[in-house]
Amino acid sequence: MAENKKPLLKAEDVSEVFGGLKAVADFNFYINRGELIGLIGPNGAGKTTIFNLITGVYVPTTGEILLDGESIVGQKPYEITQRGIARTFQNIRLFSELSVLDNVKIAYHCHVKYNLLETVLRMGRYFGEEDEITQESLKLLKIFKLDEHAHEVAKNLPYGAQRRLEIARALAAKPKLLLLDEPAAGMNPQETHELMEMIRWIRKQFDLTVLLIEHDMSLVMGICERIYVLEYGMIIAEGTPAEIQNNPEVIRAYLGTETVN
Amino acid sequence: MNSIRKRDLAMLIFGLILYGAIQGMISEKIIGSFWQLNIILICVNVIMAVSLNLINGYTGQFSLGHAGFMAVGAYVGVVATVNFQLPLIAALILGALCAGALGFLIGLPTLRLRGDYLAIATLGLGEIIRIVIMNIEYVGGAAGFKGIPHLTNFTWVFFTMLFTLFFIKNFVNSSHGRACIAIRENEIAAEAMGVNTTKYKVMAFTIGAAFAGIAGGLFAHQFYLISPNSFTFLSSFNYLIMVVLGGMGSITGSIAGAFVVTFISAALASFPEARMIIYALALILLMFYRPQGLFGYMEVTNFAPIKKLLDKISGNKGV
Amino acid sequence: MDFFHQLIQQLINGVSLGSIYALIALGYTMIYGIIKLINFAHGDIYMVGAYLGFFGVTAAGLPILPALLISMFVTGCLGMVVEKLAYKPLRHAPRISILITAIGVSFFLEYTGMYFVTPTPRTFPDVMGNISFDVAGFIINGQQVLIFAITIILMALLTYIVQKTKLGKAMRAASFDTETAQLMGVDSDKVISMTFFIGSSLAAAAGVLVGVYYNTIDPLMGIMPGLKAFVAAVLGGIGILPGAVVGGIILGVIEALVAGFLSSTFRDAAAFAILILVLLVKPSGLFGKNTNEKV
Ligand SMILES: Nc1ncnc2c1ncn2[C@@H]1O[C@H](COP(=O)(O)OP(=O)(O)O)[C@@H](O)[C@H]1O
Ligand SMILES: [Mg+2]
Numbered sequence: 088m089a090e091n092k093k094p095l096l097k098a099e100d101v102s103e104v105f106g107g108l109k110a111v112a113d114f115n116f117y118i119n120r121g122e123l124i125g126l127i128g129p130n131g132a133g134k135t136t137i138f139n140l141i142t143g144v145y146v147p148t149t150g151e152i153l154l155d156g157e158s159i160v161g162q163k164p165y166e167i168t169q170r171g172i173a174r175t176f177q178n179i180r181l182f183s184e185l186s187v188l189d190n191v192k193i194a195y196h197c198h199v200k201y202n203l204l205e206t207v208l209r210m211g212r213y214f215g216e217e218d219e220i221t222q223e224s225l226k227l228l229k230i231f232k233l234d235e236h237a238h239e240v241a242k243n244l245p246y247g248a249q250r251r252l253e254i255a256r257a258l259a260a261k262p263k264l265l266l267l268d269e270p271a272a273g274m275n276p277q278e279t280h281e282l283m284e285m286i287r288w289i290r291k292q293f294d295l296t297v298l299l300i301e302h303d304m305s306l307v308m309g310i311c312e313r314i315y316v317l318e319y320g321m322i323i324a325e326g327t328p329a330e331i332q333n334n335p336e337v338i339r340a341y342l343g344t345e346t347v348n
Numbered sequence: 349m350n351s352i353r354k355r356d357l358a359m360l361i362f363g364l365i366l367y368g369a370i371q372g373m374i375s376e377k378i379i380g381s382f383w384q385l386n387i388i389l390i391c392v393n394v395i396m397a398v399s400l401n402l403i404n405g406y407t408g409q410f411s412l413g414h415a416g417f418m419a420v421g422a423y424v425g426v427v428a429t430v431n432f433q434l435p436l437i438a439a440l441i442l443g444a445l446c447a448g449a450l451g452f453l454i455g456l457p458t459l460r461l462r463g464d465y466l467a468i469a470t471l472g473l474g475e476i477i478r479i480v481i482m483n484i485e486y487v488g489g490a491a492g493f494k495g496i497p498h499l500t501n502f503t504w505v506f507f508t509m510l511f512t513l514f515f516i517k518n519f520v521n522s523s524h525g526r527a528c529i530a531i532r533e534n535e536i537a538a539e540a541m542g543v544n545t546t547k548y549k550v551m552a553f554t555i556g557a558a559f560a561g562i563a564g565g566l567f568a569h570q571f572y573l574i575s576p577n578s579f580t581f582l583s584s585f586n587y588l589i590m591v592v593l594g595g596m597g598s599i600t601g602s603i604a605g606a607f608v609v610t611f612i613s614a615a616l617a618s619f620p621e622a623r624m625i626i627y628a629l630a631l632i633l634l635m636f637y638r639p640q641g642l643f644g645y646m647e648v649t650n651f652a653p654i655k656k657l658l659d660k661i662s663g664n665k666g667v
Numbered sequence: 668m669d670f671f672h673q674l675i676q677q678l679i680n681g682v683s684l685g686s687i688y689a690l691i692a693l694g695y696t697m698i699y700g701i702i703k704l705i706n707f708a709h710g711d712i713y714m715v716g717a718y719l720g721f722f723g724v725t726a727a728g729l730p731i732l733p734a735l736l737i738s739m740f741v742t743g744c745l746g747m748v749v750e751k752l753a754y755k756p757l758r759h760a761p762r763i764s765i766l767i768t769a770i771g772v773s774f775f776l777e778y779t780g781m782y783f784v785t786p787t788p789r790t791f792p793d794v795m796g797n798i799s800f801d802v803a804g805f806i807i808n809g810q811q812v813l814i815f816a817i818t819i820i821l822m823a824l825l826t827y828i829v830q831k832t833k834l835g836k837a838m839r840a841a842s843f844d845t846e847t848a849q850l851m852g853v854d855s856d857k858v859i860s861m862t863f864f865i866g867s868s869l870a871a872a873a874g875v876l877v878g879v880y881y882n883t884i885d886p887l888m889g890i891m892p893g894l895k896a897f898v899a900a901v902l903g904g905i906g907i908l909p910g911a912v913v914g915g916i917i918l919g920v921i922e923a924l925v926a927g928f929l930s931s932t933f934r935d936a937a938a939f940a941i942l943i944l945v946l947l948v949k950p951s952g953l954f955g956k957n958t959n960e961k962v
Pocket of ligand 1: 133
């Protein structure tokens with residue numbers, strides 16, 4: 088089908104300049120519906136900045152970002168979330184004083200239909216929707232093995248669980264495209280492996296397209312279908328995991344530094 | 349979700365019993381006019397504190413201009429009853445609308461500011477409102493507005509307070525309220541979860557201002573005269589103190605804070621010099637030993653025995 | 668008097684008032700810069716300074732300059748004590764707790780002050796006599812000359828301390844980044860203490876000068892100027908010393924112009940209106956740099 092061939096998200100010549108620093112330079116990329124794509128590169132390469140550009144946290148200095156063929160440049164982050172892009176944060180940004188359950192419930196926000204009057208008078212759609220939100224949130228928590236912690240305060244969760252909660256929360260926004268920023272950071276190999284299975288599973292279950300930033304090579308090579316490699320804000324390679332692993336540029340820039348250190 | 353309704357009903361019945369008890373004591377003259385006045389002030393202050401809590405405690409926006417909105421409600425209210433002979437309810441509604449509209453107009457540009465900058469800007473706006481009122485001869489200028497009919501009584505303030513409490517409680521326990529709380533917790537994450545942070549900041553500010561307007565209307569009709577000096581930034585500090593004392597982000601806390609502050613200053617009324625010194629020391633010590641306030645984020649309904657009781661009443665089998 | 672003449676005269680008055688705001692604002696901005704606290708008690712420190720100067724001149728019969736110096740020293744120490752007792756224990760507490768504590772300290776100073784000196788305003792003795800200078804038809808009185816002279820000397824001294832001494836370097840380092848400064852061997856407790864000393868003694872100087880200028884002092888005199896000085900600090904860009912001075916002077920001039928040409932009742936409103944305009948156009952103040960949070 089021609090419709091499906093059109094990329095879900097496309098970036099055209101996107102650049103972002105901070106002061107004098109070009110954090111992202113002429114970035115071109117696309118991701119098709121249903122794909123699971125990896126974005127790798129050394130620290131400071133500009134990966135997180137790309138997420139911030141896609142989600143509207145930063146506005147590109149130049150270039151276009153198209154979701155389903157429509158420009159999303161200049162839209163506010165919440166508008167972009169409403170259009171179906173959700174993300175996690177590299178430096179975890181949970182609602183740390185709130186319960187695990189409330190963290191997830193908040194993310195249903197853009198799907199709530201009851202209005203202010205129904206809220207304060209507790210009538211109409213209020214009870215039905217609230218009930219539904221709670222049930223769905225608990226289901227999500229169960230998928231991420233967090234249901235037992237539902238009523239704990241988010242900041243008291245172990246690190247790995249906080250990362251999983253970030254993903255659960257992003258899914259509650261019911262996105263088409265999920266952006267994961269180093270979801271395995273700080274996890275042990277066992278947790279990382281479980282995370283990999285989880286990402287595979289939710290992708291199928293929720294019919295997701297996933298863009299993943301990750302340093303853990305076993306994870307990236309294990310689940311990504313295509314990989315972009317970034318260095319100094321520029322793409323230096325693109326291809327399947329096998330191609331990337333054998334690309335001399337990549338070995339020099341990225342894998343090289345890892346083996347040397 | 350019938351259990352929530354039953355819990356609301358239980359709380360409403362508790363409120364009515366409390367009302368009956370106090371009203372009875374007032375009618376039987378067990379409570380004299382001094383304490384009657386202070387009970388009325390407590391109710392007015394509860395409205396002020398809980399509405400400020402919506403802005404400062406739940407939404408995490410640091411407002412120091414709450415007294416300004418109270419002033420708007422008070423002056424609009426007295427003009428409505430004195431100059432236009434409207435009934436009190438109309439005066440309260442008009443006061444709420446004007447204060448809310450002003451809150452909306454001010455909030456829209458101002459709430460881009462953060463933290464201390466927002467605090468000082470709202471403080472300044474509150475003062476500007478007061479100074480502008482001071483320069484309007486129509487409402488008596490600096491000398492104040494005289495000849496206000498004494499329309500406020502315990503029944504009015506108590507039920508208006510009850511309405512305010514239910515309104516704010518229902519608001520914060522909803523997707524709209526969660527959006528506000530998310531802003532307090534992490535604005536960037538809130539935005540990333542689809543919350544229009546500007547809209548909800550302005551909404552919280554507007555609702556808070558409108559209720560401050562209602563409180564102002566009730567306050568004004570308790571006295572023969574009101575003057576702009578009743579609404580300085582020092583009174584805004586006082587409402588902030590009630591909120592922090594009780595616990596930012598707790599409705600129970602705001603009730604307790606308003607009660608404690610009003611009660612203490614009434615109890616110490618006969619020692620005017622010592623009163624403020626004790627108040628100041630109490631404030632400092634409280635911040636040392638219980639910075640989260642009396643209740644923190646907790647509500648009275650979260651405490652185990654009360655929760656059990658409420659669950660029993662509402663037939664909730666736990667979750 | 669024609670318009671132009673009156674304008675210049677109001678400017679002179681404005682700069683005098685502004686110098687006083689600037690002295691208070693310097694303390695505000697230094698303290699904010701280093702512990703991120705809106706020290707609402709700063710205006711009351713200024714009040715204490717004014718009273719100490721008053722008693723120095725009246726009870727002790729000192730000339731104005733020694734009275735000023737003693738007041739600055741004692742008030743400086745008071746500032747240090749307040750920090751030690753009230754703010755230091757809350758160094759790692761939420762910002763709102765320290766702010767409420769500052770409000771508490773403010774009330775405490777006001778009402779203990781009132782307890783000791785009674786609420787009645789006192790008349791500051793006329794220490795400058797009836798000197799006044801006529802510069803090309805504009806009147807500058809002795810009090811104004813004193814204000815200008817003291818302000819300039821104190822600012823020069825402060826510039827020297829901040830720019831050239833070890834303490835000043837430590838202060839700058841600590842206000843840039845307290846934790847890093849500490850790692851680099853800056854004793855942040857001592858630096859914070861000294862900041863309070865310097866800031867408070869500048870406020871005391873302002874208090875004494877106000878007494879001399881307006882002749883009257885009272886225990887609640889610190890509330891409005893304290894607030895205005897904070898406005899001045901925000902106007903100039905909080906944490907930035909030259910910003911506080913410029914902010915103070917601008918505020919003083921605007922107030923004098925509004926009072927002189929419109930109505931003195933709108934004086935305070937004008938100050939706040941300017942503040943809000945500046946914040947909306949450039950939230951970091953005239954001299955501040957905009958910072959954005961890295962996500
Ligand atoms: N808000 C910002 N202001 C200034 N520089 C930034 C900002 N955000 C990112 N940078 C810079 O852009 C570069 C890329 O950062 P980032 O995207 O976080 O890298 P990565 O995620 O690949 O490790 C870094 O040099 C970083 O310091
Ligand atoms: Mg990154």
